[in-house]
Amino acid sequence: MSNQRAPTRRRFLGVAGASMLATRMGTAPSLRGRRAKVRLAVAGGGFGASHHWHEHPDCEVTAVTDLVEERRQRLSRAYRCDRVFPSLEDMLDRARDTFDAVAVFTDAPSHCTHTLMCMEAGKHVTSACPVALTLEDCAKIKATQERTGLVYMMHESSWYRQPCIAARELYRDGAFGRLAYSEVEYFHPGIGTRTNPLSRWRGTNSWRWGFPPMLYPTHSLGLLVGVTGERIVRVSCLGQKVGDDFPGGGDNAYDNPFDNEMALGHTNRGNICRFGVCWQIAAHGERGQWLGEKLSCFMPGSAGQPQARRGVDGGWEPWDVPDYWRTDRLPEPMRHDSGHGGSAAFLSCEFVDAIVQQRRPTCDVYESIAMTAPGIVAHRSALQGGALLDVPSFDP
Ligand SMILES: NC(=O)c1ccc[n+]([C@@H]2O[C@H](COP(=O)([O-])OP(=O)(O)OC[C@H]3O[C@@H](n4cnc5c(N)ncnc54)[C@H](O)[C@@H]3O)[C@@H](O)[C@H]2O)c1
Incomplete structure (x- = not known):
């Protein structure tokens, strides 16, 4: 880690x-x-x-x-x-x-x-x-x-976004105490819609046409698995179709009715994680917030919420996350602000x-599947109206 x-x-x-x-x-x-x-x-x-x-x-x-x-x-x-x-x-x-x-x-x-x-x-x-x-x-x-x-x-x-690196190291050092609850999300309005340029490719529908949000869960779950190493073991997920422009149901290759999906998961350490992916929402980007017994940390939000942290007794304070990409964690030629949050x-x-x-x-392979499989099961749950389903383990 x-x-x-x-x-x-x-x-x-x-x-x-x-x-x-x-x-x-x-x-x-x-x-x-x-x-x-x-x-x-x-x-x-x-x-x-x-x-x-x-x-x-x-x-x-x-x-x-x-x-x-x-x-x-x-x-x-x-x-x-x-x-x-x-x-x-x-x-x-x-x-x-x-x-x-x-x-x-x-x-x-x-x-x-x-x-x-x-x-x-x-x-x-x-x-x-x-x-x-x-x-x-x-x-x-x-x-x-x-x-x-x-x-x-x-x-x-998400695994190497700078706040995720910082949260991972705070977690490793025990700063959160028990990290009881995380909220991790990925919002990207317009994905999969008929009129989005990414949905069409050289005259035919691309793989993104009507793509199920929860089959793309890794930007969200990277902010859980990449911080605590936890596994989602049970999940209940709700789906909805919001946009008229989204080709739902039989109009896509996945038979997918949903353009937004939001799940509640139980982890293998008895903690709770809300994770979701939305294609039709007026917000954009990846965001995690990690709420622990001793410390909580918040990535900046689509609504302008600042990057912040707070302890049990103290008030809010700015959460200063270093630019890790400037340091010798990378070879010298790679020390620049590369894409997707560095x-x-x-x-x-x-x-x-x-x-x-x-x-x-x-x-x-284990961490990667731990960021992928819960989304597959979450989508299944959403298709069953939110049924609580077990996520199989792929660990050794
Ligand atoms: N932040 C991120 O991590 C992030 C951002 C964007 C995309 N992605 C992922 O990256 C992947 C690519 O995304 P994209 O937007 O470039 O998709 P895309 O569909 O635009 O491009 C995929 C490319 O693969 C090529 N291809 C397909 N089969 C091939 C084959 N057999 N041999 C050679 N080339 C082949 C296609 O011709 C196409 O140009 C996707 O899986 C997407 O989920 C991740």
């Missing part, structure tokens, strides 16, 4: 390092016996073209792919990489020896298929959120990661470091 960079960072993997990795994490054949600057391939030239792996001193982008020419060019320019492929499948087929890891930034419904395809080819994977859209697919990814020992990490921006460079760095240092990443 720490954000500190390892004090003696191993910059290169030799044969001995690769053997240790093989023993501890399974086999990583592509790293054996050579100097290991991580060679990364990037799939998906939308959000996938805006990251920072190439700024890490131990990483180079050696291949890029998208189905669409314009996006291939965008990737090529962003990462200064001229090995360009027309699809992930083609890249794995023709060039698999030229990369060790893949950043899977394709559409959310393809994450499971593409992640499994890459891991079966022996590649470490960082996947855009969410892990998958069904519990069955989460189980397949967990089983494949455990069998192969490859690094798997979901690229969840999180993007941290995520790129963590994936590369985990491979080089032969360790699990912070958002490993």
